[in-house]
Amino acid sequence: MTTFLALAISGLVFGCVYALTASGLVVTYVTSGIFNFAHGAIGMVAAFTFWQLHIAWGWPAPVAFLVVLLVLAPLLGAVVERILVRPLYGAPIGVTLVATLGLLVTLLGLAFLVWPPDTTRVLPRFFAGHTVTVFSLVIDWNQLLVIAAAVTVAVSLRLFFSRSRLGIAMRAVVDDPELAALAGTKPERVSQLSWAMGSSLAALAGILLAPLVTLNVTDLTLLVINGYAAAMIGRLRNLPATVGGALLIGFLNQQAVGYAPPWFNDYVSPAIPMILLFLAVLFIKGERLRAGSLQGLRMPRPPSLQRSLLSGAAFVLVAGVVGSQLSPANLAIGGQGMVLGVVMLSLVLLSGYGGQVSLCQLTFAGLGAYAMAKAGGGLGGLALAALLPAAAGALVAVTVVRLRGLFLALATLAFAQAMDKIFFLHALGSGSSLEVPRPSLPGIDLQDDRVFFAFLAAVFALAAVGVLALRRRAFGRRLIALNDSPAASATMGVSATSTRLVVMALSAAIAGVGGALLGGLHGSISNNDFLLLNSCVLLLLATLGGLFSPTGAFLAAMSYALFPKFQELFPDLGQVQFLFTGLGVLALGRNRYGIGGQLADAGEKLRALRVSRVREVARAAG
Amino acid sequence: MTAHAALELIDLRAGYGSIEVLHGVSLTVEPATVVALLGPNGAGKTTLLRTTSGTLTPMGGCLHVGGVHVNGADAASLAQAGVCRIPEGRGIFPNLTVAENLRMWTGVGGLRLPEVEERTFSRFPRLGERRGQLAGTMSGGEQQMLAMSRALLVDPAVLLLDEISMGLAPLIVADLYELVRTLAEEGIAILLVEQFAQTALAVADYAVILAQGRVTRRGTPAEVEEHLSAAYLGGAA
Numbered sequence: 025m026t027t028f029l030a031l032a033i034s035g036l037v038f039g040c041v042y043a044l045t046a047s048g049l050v051v052t053y054v055t056s057g058i059f060n061f062a063h064g065a066i067g068m069v070a071a072f073t074f075w076q077l078h079i080a081w082g083w084p085a086p087v088a089f090l091v092v093l094l095v096l097a098p099l100l101g102a103v104v105e106r107i108l109v110r111p112l113y114g115a116p117i118g119v120t121l122v123a124t125l126g127l128l129v130t131l132l133g134l135a136f137l138v139w140p141p142d143t144t145r146v147l148p149r150f151f152a153g154h155t156v157t158v159f160s161l162v163i164d165w166n167q168l169l170v171i172a173a174a175v176t177v178a179v180s181l182r183l184f185f186s187r188s189r190l191g192i193a194m195r196a197v198v199d200d201p202e203l204a205a206l207a208g209t210k211p212e213r214v215s216q217l218s219w220a221m222g223s224s225l226a227a228l229a230g231i232l233l234a235p236l237v238t239l240n241v242t243d244l245t246l247l248v249i250n251g252y253a254a255a256m257i258g259r260l261r262n263l264p265a266t267v268g269g270a271l272l273i274g275f276l277n278q279q280a281v282g283y284a285p286p287w288f289n290d291y292v293s294p295a296i297p298m299i300l301l302f303l304a305v306l307f308i309k310g311e312r313l314r315a316g317s318l319q320g321l322r323m324p325r326p327p328s329l330q331r332s333l334l335s336g337a338a339f340v341l342v343a344g345v346v347g348s349q350l351s352p353a354n355l356a357i358g359g360q361g362m363v364l365g366v367v368m369l370s371l372v373l374l375s376g377y378g379g380q381v382s383l384c385q386l387t388f389a390g391l392g393a394y395a396m397a398k399a400g401g402g403l404g405g406l407a408l409a410a411l412l413p414a415a416a417g418a419l420v421a422v423t424v425v426r427l428r429g430l431f432l433a434l435a436t437l438a439f440a441q442a443m444d445k446i447f448f449l450h451a452l453g454s455g456s457s458l459e460v461p462r463p464s465l466p467g468i469d470l471q472d473d474r475v476f477f478a479f480l481a482a483v484f485a486l487a488a489v490g491v492l493a494l495r496r497r498a499f500g501r502r503l504i505a506l507n508d509s510p511a512a513s514a515t516m517g518v519s520a521t522s523t524r525l526v527v528m529a530l531s532a533a534i535a536g537v538g539g540a541l542l543g544g545l546h547g548s549i550s551n552n553d554f555l556l557l558n559s560c561v562l563l564l565l566a567t568l569g570g571l572f573s574p575t576g577a578f579l580a581a582m583s584y585a586l587f588p589k590f591q592e593l594f595p596d597l598g599q600v601q602f603l604f605t606g607l608g609v610l611a612l613g614r615n616r617y618g619i620g621g622q623l624a625d626a627g628e629k630l631r632a633l634r635v636s637r638v639r640e641v642a643r644a645a646g
Numbered sequence: 647m648t649a650h651a652a653l654e655l656i657d658l659r660a661g662y663g664s665i666e667v668l669h670g671v672s673l674t675v676e677p678a679t680v681v682a683l684l685g686p687n688g689a690g691k692t693t694l695l696r697t698t699s700g701t702l703t704p705m706g707g708c709l710h711v712g713g714v715h716v717n718g719a720d721a722a723s724l725a726q727a728g729v730c731r732i733p734e735g736r737g738i739f740p741n742l743t744v745a746e747n748l749r750m751w752t753g754v755g756g757l758r759l760p761e762v763e764e765r766t767f768s769r770f771p772r773l774g775e776r777r778g779q780l781a782g783t784m785s786g787g788e789q790q791m792l793a794m795s796r797a798l799l800v801d802p803a804v805l806l807l808d809e810i811s812m813g814l815a816p817l818i819v820a821d822l823y824e825l826v827r828t829l830a831e832e833g834i835a836i837l838l839v840e841q842f843a844q845t846a847l848a849v850a851d852y853a854v855i856l857a858q859g860r861v862t863r864r865g866t867p868a869e870v871e872e873h874l875s876a877a878y879l880g881g882a883a
Binding site for chain 1: 699700701720721722725726730731733737738739740741742746749750751752753754796800
């Protein structure tokens with residue numbers, strides 16, 4: 025009984041922190057309509073800033089606490105709203121998601137830069153040493169502080185939204201921003217305030233959470249998934265249900281520690297928040313079919329089969345020649361770029377053409393590598409490396425087939441993180457790695473690195489030609505139609521279910537093949553190769569490179585592969601893949617066509633120019 | 647002293663994105679006057695009201711309120727400057743209670759809530775009975791009363807009304823138009839968009855016909871009335 029109560033108290037404490045995070049998330053989402061994926065990262069940065077002020081610079085705790093909470097965090101929120109979020113109002117979910125993910129990655133990169141992880145930092149508990157004893161149960165003051173903070177925030181939010189003019193104005197802006205403006209309230213100001221509030225709540229949660237866990241950049245950032253789950257239980261609208269959900273998550277997590285059998289705690293407990301998030305997303309009511317909007321995407325025209333075959337052949341030829349000249353180290357980087365390019369192509373199909381955001385492409389790649397290792401190589405292994413992820417993709421697609429946009433992104437995020445915690449951690453063995461053989465072709469020695477490089481280039485070219493061929497066929501038109509206007513597609517009898525299922529499975533299969541070859545390239549894979557955050561970086565880079573063309577995918581993959589090189593050049597910059605990607609997205613994220621799209625556009629213009637010149641010459645010649 | 651017109655549009659151009667809807671509209675509304683803006687679907691009536699209230703930014707021409715050039719001012723600023731638009735449909739916040747909606751109306755003119763409630767509930771006693779009810783759960787007529795209460799409270803210089811009769815019973819429509827007349831007599835300049843031309847012409851001092859983004863006719867209600875069917879049915883404009 026005492027164990028139960030003690031665990032219930034610590035569960036309550038964690039639940040309170042999650043409730044704070046989730047409330048901040050809900051406040052910003054409801055008022056501005058934009059889900060802030062960087063919410064946890066803001067809390068993380070706040071906790072580190074608090075550490076900096078309080079521990080490193082020796083400010084008194086209350087002063088540092090109030091400065092972060094009431095000055096720095098709201099300021100950050102307001103600035104983010106003004107610079108990043110305001111241009112996004114009314115933008116499609118894909119764009120807003122990439123923008124806030126970009127912010128997440130930027131904050132991660134900055135944190136790694138400012139607070140390098142090579143030193144350990146500890147935030148002591150507040151009021152360390154002070155405890156109270158209730159019925160033989162020892163509760164420390166830090167726990168009381170957390171509970172008191174959560175109760176205060178919950179009551180204040182309730183009063184704020186029901187009693188104050190500003191709170192009512194926030195709800196009014198949710199209802200009808202145009203009418204709110206007509207009634208003399210500036211909707212942008214109200215949204216800005218909600219971001220400041222949300223950021224402050226994230227900071228509060230981050231500062232209270234850090235002494236309970238460890239002051240670690242990625243851990244603190246990803247603990248927000250608990251908050252996502254709680255917010256989804258409240259359907260991103262209902263604050264009391266959100267708080268209830270948060271308390272439930274805290275309670276379940278802690279009781280599992282005490283009562284569940286060891287295997288459960290090994291395999292399932294770390295993924296409880298992800299499982300709850302997945303379930304909560306599943307029970308979200310399906311949104312209304314969206315009709316098309318005027319701001320449709322103007323995608324680059326896919327080249328004809330002949331053209332893409334020619335370009336593909338030229339690509340392989342050039343790659344083979346270049347590959348024969350590269351040093352072994354650079355050859356490995358180039359090869360990495362080729363296989364990641366294949367994974368990126370899976371995103372071109374799924375996110376570019378299909379408009380479905382996926383944060384679990386590297387998970388599929390990991391499954392592919394796993395299948396390849398277990399099958400022991402060969403072309404059969406490669407086939408299995410496509411089939412296993414395809415099956416997993418189909419399974420995910422079946423469960424989330426009703427979901428689109430934000431909810432699909434959250435479901436794939438939960439899937440990626442759960443697979444990380446359950447599957448990769450154990451199937452590959454923590455820390456240790458799994459050996460992955462290369463496929464074998466009769467008469468060709470793929471064990472030779474230069475030959476394998478040319479083979480990878482051929483696989484990329486083949487996948488690119490295949491994706492473009494799909495795009496030109498009826499299936500590709502269906503995908504784009506579904507993305508443009510689900511309502512119009514439904515009236516024409518296009519089956520959203522089967523199309524989404526097939527595209528998800530296909531894209532997972534492509535990613536799986538990429539993963540298997542990645543394993544073959546390095547000889548082994550480890551569980552760190554397929555982390556959720558790397559999937560995020562991959563998606564962001566793919567968007568930057570251009571989600572609508574294989575050229576864009578190739579550019580994005582090559583820059584991802586080059587990150588270790590940059591890291592060598594700028595060892596002081598921390599984790600460059602986060603910083604560079606994040607800053608790139610913040611700078612260019614509003615351009616939806618990416619660099620590849622721009623290139624395609626330029627190519628189109630050149631071709632048009634040439635055609636008109638040829639016509640002129642023909643006319644002049646009579 | 648020559649008073650400025652409450653509202654003056656000079657060669658106003660407006661639209662959405664790169665699509666121009668209003669191709670140069672000139673229009674004046676004097677204080678204590680009702681101007682009816684008529685025209686077929688897609689003529690640009692609502693676009694004109696949205697531009698005049700600052701929801702859309704003019705692409706060209708001039709927008710004057712009380713003699714002041716206000717091109718580019720946003721909706722909230724224009725509301726503070728005395729422009730009040732009741733949008734098409736119901737100009738209320740459905741997920742807020744009646745009292746909370748009234749609280750939102752205090753955003754202009756520095757009104758206090760008790761005063762707002764008293765004035766609204768004395769004019770529309772039925773709203774008083776529903777004070778704590780979510781506005782979206784009321785009948786269409788009650789919702790429109792709540793929307794019109796904003797015009798009553800903020801004492802605007804210019805009132806823009808967009809199809810206030812839509813979907814309402816004739817008795818309620820008659821009541822609402824009586825209110826429009828009263829507001830005009832208090833000195834408010836009113837620009838009125840209405841599908842039911844006869845209803846609008848009955849209360850209007852002047853009428854303007856808009857077709858394909860241009861004014862095709864203007865004059866007294868009697869003068870305009872005979873050209874109505876031609877304008878609506880696309881005859882020689």
